[in-house]
Amino acid sequence: MGWLAGLWDYKVRVRRRLEGLLGDAAGRAAGDHHARRPPRPCGITIHTGTGCSMGCVYCYVPDMGFPMRPRPYPLSPLEMAYALAVNPYVLPRATLAAYGSVTEPFQPETRDRAVAYIREVYRWLGLPSQVSTKALLDKQLARELLGAEPRLSVLVSVSSLGEWARRLEPGAPPAEERILAAGEAARMGLRVALFLRPIIPGVTDRQFEAIVRLAGEAGLRYIVPGMLRVTPGILSRLRAAGVPLGAIEARLPRRPRGPRDQVPLRGGDLKARLRRIAGEYGLEVLPAACSHNVIAHGEYCRACRLGPCGDPGAARPVEPGDVQELLDAAGVRARVLRVGGEGIVVRARGGDARRARILLEAAARLPVRIAG
Ligand code: SF4
Incomplete structure (x- = not known):
């Protein structure tokens, strides 16, 4: 049997072992959407909770109908590993996993569950995993994450510094502290990149140099940028927070068609400028979040036109x-x-x-x- 077919064989064996351990609970996990949802380009997104209390002004989660009060996701860590083992799109040791796409994973209410998911999913399926967060990566959390998934890719999100960050992310720790803590965690061995997202035209791009300088001084080497996506709700919340909408509207390819329609802004020129500034400070701008996941795990990928990414010597x-x-x-x-x-x-x-x-x-x- 070749190595690819061997991965499927391994998945079948994991599924059977977990069925034996879970008993009746296996049926509940198999009915969860993690057992059937296809991965997105960044990987299979794993929900560590529902709801978020950070209240970021640019967040699209309220428009998707999620509650704002955080609660841990109802599956136990073993049930989550089983749901993913059932998912027909997921291949052990291959499919990328992404935590933190619809909520902040390390809120006090969901932190333990998030770490346990990362640990058990890695233990059973070995999915190369990535987590994005606005939390402070304190020593305790960094140690727990290193123990859970030693090559975990961690993206620390920042979209502005100082007063703008306080206004736009009222429930998050100060952006400067997030970056400094990320640098400390990187020195402990965690593979951390700056997630410069969302880039809000007129706000973030005016602070590119200050953000990149701080990230470089903290010891970070990689930046993953992402443009703002807007709904009608996000536009009105940004306006209420004092963001001038002119620079945003000039980059809209079209108006949102309904309350849940997310429209990504054009921003190729902003990313090019960021790349130039990052180069001056010795940082590398990556094309996508999955790129950092692949690099963190010492792998190689040329699946899409944004790549190739990672170490060519690791190609199989x-x-x-x-x-x-x-x-x-x-x-x-x-x-x-x-x-x-x-x-x-x-x-x-x-x-x-x-x-x-x-x-x-x-x-x-x-x-x-x-x-x-
Ligand atoms: S080539 Fe790079 S950007 Fe494209 S899927 Fe692979 S890791 Fe992601």
Whole structure:
């Protein structure tokens, strides 16, 4: 059996072992959305809680209907590992995992659950994991995270400094302290990057140099930037916080079509400027969050046009027969046509095409082309 098919075989064995440990609770976990949701480009997003009390003005979570009062996610850590083992899109040791996309994971109410999820998901499935946070990475938390997943990728979010940060992120610790604590955690061995997100035109870009300088002085080496996305609610909350909307509206490709419609702003020029400033201070700007996850885990990926990312020496040879074996074992109706410099070419249709793409991009970290 090749290494790709071997990963699927390992997943089946993990699922059976967890079924034995969980008994009746396995059924509940298998009904959870983590057991069926496909990964996003940054990986399979794992919810550590519902609700968030940080009250960031640019947050889209209130527009998605999530409550603002934090509660731990209802699955136990073992149930979460099982739900992911059931998920047909998830491959152990391959699919990237992302914690913290819909809530702050390290709020007091959810902190222990978040650390336990990271630990158990890594123990059972070995998913290369990433967490994004606005919390202070104090020594205790850094130690716990290193114990839970030694190569964990940690993105510390900042979108402005000083008075702007206080206004825009009223429930979060001061941005300067977040960066300094991130630097301390990096010195303890945690793989930490600055998540410069959201870039709010007219606010964040005016502070690029101060933010980059502080991150460099703290000892951080990487920056992952992300542009603001707006809904009608976010625009009105930003206006109420005193943000001039002119620079934002000038970058809107279109107006949001409804209360939940998130529209990302154009910002290629801002990212180019950030890259130039970062270079002057010896920091590297990465193309996406997953890029830092891949680097943190010493891996290599050229699955999308933003890459390649990571260490080319870590690329693993991919054999067409092994790819076919993986697809067959996973029950995906697809035929491998070839594997080469262009990536993996398979013939598949509909849902099978989608599953083939997601599984193979995660496993082989190569581009996948579907031939009709
Ligand atoms: S090539 Fe880089 S940006 Fe693209 S999926 Fe891979 S890690 Fe992410």
